[in-house]
Amino acid sequence: MAMRQTPLTCSGHTRPVVDLAFSGITPYGYFLISACKDGKPMLRQGDTGDWIGTFLGHKGAVWGATLNKDATKAATAAADFTAKVWDAVSGDELMTLAHKHIVKTVDFTQDSNYLLTGGQDKLLRIYDLNKPEAEPKEISGHTSGIKKALWCSEDKQILSADDKTVRLWDHATMTEVKSLNFNMSVSSMEYIPEGEILVITYGRSIAFHSAVSLDPIKSFEAPATINSASLHPEKEFLVAGGEDFKLYKYDYNSGEELESYKGHFGPIHCVRFSPDGELYASGSEDGTLRLWQTVVGKxxxxxxxxxxxxxxxxxxxxxxxxxxxxxxxxxxxxxxxxxxxxxxxxxxxx
Incomplete structure (x- = not known):
């Protein structure tokens, strides 16, 4: 029996929500962080959307936000030419990492000892968080601003995307292993550790590649331009959202469209499944986050x-x-x- 989605709406932001990330599952549940052009990233309880706190300190739009696995630390990337690391329990700012241009993306290693950043100056930087005064390691090679950078393969490799290229790097040697070129702008990238799958969106396409070799696995075409997609932890479903304000849910194995519905009052910029796969979150130009059930009515x-x-x-x-x-x-x-x-x-x- 078809049942209609009744989303939980999380308000509080005053500008478009451009990035979101879930923590892993902790003894206190799981958590959700959102990045917004209002410069005030917010932390929420992941399963209810309840507001916990706002990280105050950036002086420009925040383009990227992430939590470490156990939700004790947060990191943000901003237009004020800095990345910041925060104590996610107290909300205190732990460090400010100065960059030479707008920072777009941040990602912790699994042990939370290192932070990867990328942005408009086309460089990947690796900061040792136990030595904040030390200069970061830098990896060059991108030819346009970096949109997303992620650790993969148990932090032995790095995946990064600029305008029309996705590159795979070896952490130890800091060298490029392989690259993928696209004929249009890459809008988002998600890494799934279980099975080493990379989800890439560009134009109306949602493409799945091996995160180890970058070889293609499969791809789907959506009816509209897609800005973000996420694969369910059990790899049963994928969800995507984009320029037509709609959310799409597909069967990952058959490619069948299972649901589509208007999700927001503006373009959708980011979608992510929760770590337990029970819900997914979407963030939009309309300034809200919404939480949606994977199985409606549960x-x-x-x-x-x-x-x-x-x-x-x-x-x-x-x-x-x-x-x-x-x-x-x-x-x-x-x-x-x-x-x-x-x-x-x-x-x-x-």
């Missing part, structure tokens, strides 16, 4: 499935308990998704 986080017999014989429908949810927004999005079996919006409890 009781999880703030979602509670109401079974038909509990609900006056009506069809089962998901309900959410979410304070300060903008009901009109949900109704407007619901109205756009008219292929649903409902004529009215699933109830949102305040």
């Amino acid at each position: 009781t999880y986080g703030l979602w509670k499935c109401v079974l038909p017999e509990e609900d006056s014989g009506e069809l089962a429908k998901p309900k959410i308990n979410f304070p300060e949810t903008a009901e009109e927004e949900l109704e407007e999005i619901a109205a756009e998704n008219s292929d649903s079996i409902y004529s009215s919006t699933p109830e949102v409890k305040a």
Whole structure:
């Protein structure tokens, strides 16, 4: 039975949300960080979207944000020519790493001892966080600004993307192993450690490559320009979002489109699955983050499935308990998704 998505809307940002990342699963659950052009990255509880805190200190748009595995540290990349490392528990700034141009991307090693950065000056930098005064190691070779840089293969290699090229580097020798060239701008890149899969989006394409060899695995074409895509941890589904304000969900094995619906009131810039695969988050030009269920109607986080017999014989429908949810927004999005079996919006409890 088809059930309509009832997203949790996370407000608080005042400008477009351009990047988001989940932590691993910790004893306290998992966490979500968002990067925004308002210069104020935010930390949230990952399964509910509840705001925990805002990292204050950047003097320009924040283009990239990440958490380490256990969510004890955060890192941000900004237009003020700095990357910053933060204590994600207290919110305190731990260090500011000066760059020569806008910084777009940050990524911790698994042990949180090193930070990889990339940006408009076309250089990859590796900082030893235990020696903040030491000069970073630099890797040159990109011919345009770096959009994304990620550790891979247990931190033995690095993946990085500039405008139309994805490159694989050896960490030990700091040399390029292989590169992929595209005929249009690469909009996003995600690395899946289990199975060493690289997800790349460009134009309307969502392409999957081996992260070890860069060899192609498969690719999908979406109906609109895609800005970001994410593969489910169990590799069952992938989700993507882009310029037409819609979210698309595909079966990874068959390529079949399973769902598509208006997700936001502006282009979608970033989508990511949670580490347990139960939900995915999207960030948009409209300034909001939204959390969506992978399996609609399941009781999880703030979602509670109401079974038909509990609900006056009506069809089962998901309900959410979410304070300060903008009901009109949900109704407007619901109205756009008219292929649903409902004529009215699933109830949102305040």
